[in-house]
Amino acid sequence: xxxxxxxxxxxxxxxxxxxxxxxxxxxxxxxxxxxxxxxxxxxxxxxxxxxxxxxxxxxxxxxxxxxxxxxxxxxxxxxxxxxxxxxxxxxxxxxxxxxxxxxxxxxxxxxxxxxxxxxxxxxxxxxxxxx
Amino acid sequence: xxxxxxxxxxxxxxxxxxxxxxxxxxxxxxxxxxxxxxxxxxxxxxxxxxxxxxxxxxxxxxxxxxxxxxxxxxxxxxxxxxxxxxxxxxxxxxxxxxxxxxxxxxxxxxxxxxxxxxxxxxxxxxxxxxxxxxxxxxxxxxxxxxxxxxxxxxxxxxxxxxxxxxxxxxxxxxxxxxxxxxxxxxxxxxxxxxxxxxxxxxxxxxxxxxxxxxxxxxxxxxxxxxxxxxxxxxxxxxxxxxxxxxxxxxxxxxxxxxxxxxxxxxxxxxxxxxxxxxxxxxxxxxxxxxxxxxxxxxxxxxxxxxxxxxxxxxxxxxxxxxxxxxxxxxxxxxxxxxxxxxxxxxxxxxxxxxxxxxxxxxxx
Numbered sequence: 312x313x314x315x316x317x318x319x320x321x322x323x324x325x326x327x328x329x330x331x332x333x334x335x336x337x338x339x340x341x342x343x344x345x346x347x348x349x350x351x352x353x354x355x356x357x358x359x360x361x362x363x364x365x366x367x368x369x370x371x372x373x374x375x376x377x378x379x380x381x382x383x384x385x386x387x388x389x390x391x392x393x394x395x396x397x398x399x400x401x402x403x404x405x406x407x408x409x410x411x412x413x414x415x416x417x418x419x420x421x422x423x424x425x426x427x428x429x430x431x432x433x434x435x436x437x438x439x440x441x442x
Numbered sequence: 443x444x445x446x447x448x449x450x451x452x453x454x455x456x457x458x459x460x461x462x463x464x465x466x467x468x469x470x471x472x473x474x475x476x477x478x479x480x481x482x483x484x485x486x487x488x489x490x491x492x493x494x495x496x497x498x499x500x501x502x503x504x505x506x507x508x509x510x511x512x513x514x515x516x517x518x519x520x521x522x523x524x525x526x527x528x529x530x531x532x533x534x535x536x537x538x539x540x541x542x543x544x545x546x547x548x549x550x551x552x553x554x555x556x557x558x559x560x561x562x563x564x565x566x567x568x569x570x571x572x573x574x575x576x577x578x579x580x581x582x583x584x585x586x587x588x589x590x591x592x593x594x595x596x597x598x599x600x601x602x603x604x605x606x607x608x609x610x611x612x613x614x615x616x617x618x619x620x621x622x623x624x625x626x627x628x629x630x631x632x633x634x635x636x637x638x639x640x641x642x643x644x645x646x647x648x649x650x651x652x653x654x655x656x657x658x659x660x661x662x663x664x665x666x667x668x669x670x671x672x673x674x675x676x677x678x679x680x681x682x683x684x685x686x687x688x689x690x691x692x693x694x695x696x697x698x699x700x701x702x703x704x705x706x707x708x709x710x711x712x713x714x715x716x717x718x719x720x721x722x723x724x725x726x727x728x729x730x731x732x733x734x735x736x737x738x739x740x741x742x743x744x745x746x747x748x749x750x751x752x753x754x755x756x757x758x759x760x761x762x763x764x765x766x767x768x769x770x771x772x773x774x775x776x777x778x779x780x781x782x783x784x785x786x787x788x789x790x791x792x793x794x795x796x797x798x799x800x801x802x803x804x805x806x
Contacts, residue, residue, distance in 0.1 A: 349665065350476040352757040353733045371783070373735050375475050375665065375757050378783065404474070 313343035313437070316408055320424065321433035322384035324366070327408065328427055331415075335390060336424070338383065339412040340372065340403060343437050348374040351400040356381070356392045356414055363389060363416070365423040370413060372403065385423045387416035447492035448585045448644040452651050456661050464558030466493040468664055475665035479759040482633055482670055483800045486591035487662035488654050493557040496581040496641060497567070500550045507574035508543065508551060510707055511567065513689060515699035519545035525616045525630055528697055529689045530555075530566070531709030535716060536685035537692065539563050540677065542630065544618050552626075554586075556679050570708070584624060585647035589659060590637035590670075592800065595629075597657040598638055601650060602627060610638070632667065634674025634798045669756050672765060675727065675794025681738055682725070682753040682767055690716055691769060693725030693794070721772045727794035728752070728766040729804065734782045736766035736789065743779040743786070744770055752780065760797045767794065 315321070320328040325344035329337045345351070357369035363383040370381035392414045395402060403411035418424060428436060444467035453460060458469035469490065471478060481487045499508070508516045514528030524545050530538045539559045544552040555563045568578055589598050595611065602610050602625075609619040610627040615636075618628035626641040642650065655661070668678070675693075677683055683692035690698070690713060698713060699705070716722050730736050736755030743749055748771040755766030766789070770778065775791045792804045 349471065350474055352476075352735065355733060373733075373757075375669065375735075375759075378735065378737075401476070 313341065313346055314408070315341065315343070315430050315434050315437075317430045319408070319430060320384075320427035321430065321436075322366075322382065322427055323436060324382045324384070326382065326384045328384050328424070330424070334417070335415050336385060336387070336418055337412050337415050339407055340381065341433070342407050344379075345404050345407045345411070348372065348379055349376045350374055351403050354396040354400045354403065354413070356396070357383075357389045359389050359392060361389045363387065372400075381413060383416065384427055385416065386419040387422055388419070389414050390417050391415040445493070447490055448647050449490045449492065449651055452648060453490065453661070458661070458663060461664070463664060464493060464556070464560075466557055468493060469661065471663035471665045472661050475663065475669070476759050478660065478662045478666035479669050481660045482591045482635060482662055482666065483760055483797075484592070486589060486594040486597050486637075486659045487666070488651070488659045489588040489590070489662050489667055490585075491588050491639070492585040492644070492647070494586055495555045495557060495560045495563065496584050496586070497553040497555065497564070498550070498579045498581055499553060499571075499576055500579070501574065501576040502549055503574045504549055504551055504576050507571055507576045509705055510574075511570055512541075512543065513698045513707055513709060513713070515702075515705060516543060516545065516551065517705075518699065519543075521545070521617075522547060523613075523617045523619055525618060525628060529683075529694060530563070531689070531707075531713070532685060533709060533712065535688040535690075535709040535712035537679070537683045537687060537689060537694075538566055538685060540679050540683070540694075544628065546620070558680060583644055584641050585644040586639065586641045587647060587650060587654075588631055588633075588637065588639045589654065590631045590633040590635045590662075592636060594635070594637035594659070597654065597659050598640075601653040601657070632674075632676060633670040634676070634795060635670075635800070668754075669759055672754055672756050672767070673758050673760055673795070673797035675767075675796060677767070678754055687769070688713055688716055688722075691723045691725065693767070723750070723769050723771055724773075725753070725767055725769055726775065727792040727796060727804070728755075728768050728778065728780070728789040729792050729796070730764040730766075730780065730787060730789045732763075732787050734764065734785075734787055736764045736780060736782070741781045742768050742770060742789075743781070744773060744775055748773075750778070758796060760800070761802055765796045
């Protein structure tokens, strides 16, 4: 069973989003996603300063098994990326909701944050996908 | 519903992620494929390979039959217990399967063939055997466990039947010993490391498994099995060769015994024609030093614009970058271009194996 923290928001492409106190949002991939991918070996992310639209491709994670695109769950400007992942991509596997975060965004107005799934909605979505 | 090996519940106990493989439910990994890979290179690991097919062939003319059936020549096996790797070809020189054959006596040989090809293999062998009065017995009641890694043999030894301990430890590579109770130990494997493959009655395999766990031998899934064999430069049937490719196009020329010239084997004339005509596709190793992974079916472009294809590719956990086997148009290449996610990346051409006995063995 995968972990789905209550306080986060989720996309159907298996990213999670956390609204921080300073108004930025942190994005990563869910525990379910990292389990499905298996051991990550490379993470490639958008650059700081890049403007991304909702559901725009903005990175690639590559595991021993497969490559998978990362989509931005909301619109905004990339303000920070997790540099640790270039040397330690396995952090996404071992700690997907904390040390394994991918990037931070300064959300645009009308960013689409409210359209994301709650934890229970995402949990249901994962269950239907597995059927 | 997939078939289950005698160790199915043991895999679940170890939290294996189970996947369908050739009709069998097999462990893909037990948590981390990368850790399992390193475990085998650095210490020891065990693989449930009970899904593979064991065929015992017997009869007065069994050697004559195998010299006809296989592209490699079982007459090379001089001593009882010796093993030989070979392709089994169709009339066109295409590979029906690759296998290991053990010489168990003048009238007795054991074949280990792949799981996914079981039915067609048995049908083909049975059909070809008719003229030779050879008896074919499938040993579904046996299980098979591979224990691989620098410390593997040491950890296995005390768990073997007393009567086999000394002889098993004395085995040189590609040799086997056995007893009268269907316990069979071979110094073979599919990882590029030292170790044993043990074939034994299925009802005894869980005890061996538990003993090995206690001795610190970690269970290893199919995921790491694939990265280990690819680092070792070993082909995978169905990916690197199949019925539409010959051994000459698959990096397996060394397994074809054209001599003696009067030995007729299935596929011989097709292979000779391909060899004499020359200019056939070749198998090479590729290395990519960028943040991307070579994978099967990616397109490879060589200097003059001709196209080849990756047959197996992966991230090499031992080397820290990506490696692959690729089938390319005839030629000599130092570099090629691989199309990965719409980008052209330069890969170096090398001679496999990439890794043997824990050490890199390619010059970059």
